[in-house]
Amino acid sequence: MTSRLPPKIVVIGAGVNGLACAVCIQKSCPEAQVQVVAETFSPHTTSDGSAGFWRPFVSNQQDAELLLNLCQTTHGYLSDLASSPLAGDVGVQMLSGYQLSADLTESHEDHIVKSVVKGWRTLIPEELARFPMAKSGYFYTSVQVDVTQYLQWLMKKFLENGGSVCSRKVSSLSEFAGQCDLVINCCGLGGKDLLKDDQVTPTRGQVWRVHAPWIKHFYMFKPNPGLQSTYVLPGVSNIVVGGTIEPGNWRTDVNEEDSISIWKRAQELLPQIARATPIRAWAGLRPSRTALRLEPEVLESDGKKLKVIHNYGHGGSGVTLHWGCAIEVTKLALESLDSPTASIQQIKSRL
Numbered sequence: 001m002t003s004r005l006p007p008k009i010v011v012i013g014a015g016v017n018g019l020a021c022a023v024c025i026q027k028s029c030p031e032a033q034v035q036v037v038a039e040t041f042s043p044h045t046t047s048d049g050s051a052g053f054w055r056p057f058v059s060n061q062q063d064a065e066l067l068l069n070l071c072q073t074t075h076g077y078l079s080d081l082a083s084s085p086l087a088g089d090v091g092v093q094m095l096s097g098y099q100l101s102a103d104l105t106e107s108h109e110d111h112i113v114k115s116v117v118k119g120w121r122t123l124i125p126e127e128l129a130r131f132p133m134a135k136s137g138y139f140y141t142s143v144q145v146d147v148t149q150y151l152q153w154l155m156k157k158f159l160e161n162g163g164s165v166c167s168r169k170v171s172s173l174s175e176f177a178g179q180c181d182l183v184i185n186c187c188g189l190g191g192k193d194l195l196k197d198d199q200v201t202p203t204r205g206q207v208w209r210v211h212a213p214w215i216k217h218f219y220m221f222k223p224n225p226g227l228q229s230t231y232v233l234p235g236v237s238n239i240v241v242g243g244t245i246e247p248g249n250w251r252t253d254v255n256e257e258d259s260i261s262i263w264k265r266a267q268e269l270l271p272q273i274a275r276a277t278p279i280r281a282w283a284g285l286r287p288s289r290t291a292l293r294l295e296p297e298v299l300e301s302d303g304k305k306l307k308v309i310h311n312y313g314h315g316g317s318g319v320t321l322h323w324g325c326a327i328e329v330t331k332l333a334l335e336s337l338d339s340p341t342a343s344i345q346q347i348k349s350r351l
Contacts, residue, residue, distance in 0.1 A: 006031045007337050008179070012170055013186035014038035015047035016147060016318050017311055019154040020326035021184050026161040028330050029337065035180075036158065039169040042151040046188060049284040050319055051207065051233045051240035052145040053095070053218065054078060054117075056109045057316040061291040068112055070324030075116050077323040078143040091149030091236045096141040097218030098123070100134035100269075107222075110138075117142050133268065134221065144218070146236040147319060170194060173308060174301035182336055183308045184329055188287035191312045197293075200313060202285035204249035206258045207242035208266075212276035215239060221269050230265040238279055241266045245316075247288065254281045289313025294325060296332050307336050 009032050011022045022036050042048055056071050082092045096119070099110075106114075114120045123137040131137065159165075173194070176183050185191075192200040212234075220231040233240045244258050259281050267274050292313045299306045309332045311325050 006033050007181040008032070009034045009182045009184065009333070010176055010180045011036045011184040011186060012038065013188060013190075013312075014041045014151075014155075014165070015045040015186065015188060016050070016151060016154075016322045017047075017188075017314060017325055018184075018186035019151060019158060020322045021186055021311060021329045022158050022163060023154055023161070024323075024326040024330045025184070025333055026158065026163060028334060030161070032337075033162075033164075034158075035164045035166055037166045037168065037170060039167070041165070041167065042155065043148050045151070046284050046287065047151060047318055048148045049205075049207070049282050050147045051231070051242070052147040052150070052235060052319050053231075053233045053240075054143040054145075054320050055220075056112050056320050058109060058292075063291070064108075066294070067292075067321075068115070070321045070328070071112055072116050073324035073327055074319075074321055075143060078145060082143055089149075090153050091146030093144055093236060094141055095144040095218055095234065096139065098127075098131070098137055098139055098220070100131050100137040100219070100221045102133060102135055102221075102223045104136050113140065113142075114138075131221070131269070133223070142218075144233065144235055145319060149236065173299060173306060177299070177301040177304040177306040181307065182333060183306060184333065185308055185310045185312060187312050188314075188318075189285055191287070191289070191293070191310075195310075197289070199290045199293075201248055201288050202250050203288040203315060204244060204246035204251060204283060204285055205242065205316070206244045206255060206262065206281065206283040207240050208259065208262055208281050209238045209279040210241055210273070210276040211279060212239050212273055215270070215273060215276075219270050228261070228265070230262070230269050232266055232270050232273060239273075239276065241273070241276075250285065252283050252285060254283050258283075286316045287313060287318070288315040292321070292325075294328055296336060309333060309336065 011018050081090050082094050118141045120140040187194050191197045218233045222229050231242050293310045297308045311329050
């Protein structure tokens with residue numbers, strides 16, 4: 001009997017979704033030769049600019065059952081890490097705080113958060129009175145991760161598991177036809193050009209990072225329609241203050257007017273942040289899509305078939321969905337490679 005050669009798997013993208021998929025696949029299929037191919041690596045990815053706070057920001061066109069599953073899986077995984085001896089290495093912590101709104105309605109995202117997080121409760125009038133701009137509000141505990149530290153941890157695990165990296169731009173998936181058994185496509189915003197996917201669009205976001213160690217809770221405020229949301233999210237090493245949501249804007253330079261507006265709104269929400277020490281301002285592009293694309297596809301180039309699993313279009317929910325997506329991608333990968341799936345549960349418990 002001829003022994004099977006180890007499968008060759010290429011993961012496109014080195015952000016939080018790409019590295020999570022790479023590590024997850026290694027744990028499930030340790031004999032696989034996995035390579036991460038990307039033009040940009042940490043600390044220069046879009047993921048590095050993320051606040052790292054677990055909360056979904058999603059399209060109404062996303063499948064509700066799938067979305068809830070991805071959110072629950074990722075929240076459980078990060079919560080377990082935050083309660084483990086690895087928390088300091090990963091840069092993950094449990095974080096409690098206030099979610100506020102200028103109206104009385106609950107969004108689709110609110111319903112998801114309410115069903116997943118710990119300690120969700122409605123603010124009593126005395127608490128709400130502290131925030132004159134808000135008509136409703138909630139308090140709950142979620143998870144926050146220092147994404148740059150987390151990416152470094154994932155990369156370390158990936159390399160220790162025998163993975164390799166290649167720094168280059170991918171212009172076409174056909175480059176991999178006949179070169180590997182499977183491509184995991186976590187190209188993010190690159191899907192617009194790489195796949196000619198017109199559903200992919202940038203959503204510009206700008207934030208401040210500041211030093212204010214006396215702020216221990218998160219604060220998020222959703223204003224009336226047409227206005228920008230404001231948030232203050234304490235991290236392991238600094239506090240992220242935002243933000244902007246600008247669909248279709250490709251600019252990644254810091255806009256001074258946005259910087260002034262964000263800081264003004266943050267002080268209106270939380271006066272005690274006024275004495276914070278600014279570290280830097282940052283702007284980046286969320287890889288938005290009408291709905292997350294998480295599915296297999298078989299392409300053909302010059303008579304050669306190429307198996308692909310797409311995992312892109314996470315928008316502002318890359319961290320919130322990443323481990324759930326990695327689990328689903330790994331299941332699809334094992335099916336594609338005709339490998340046993342028994343080790344999926346081991347992944348959830350061992351990492």
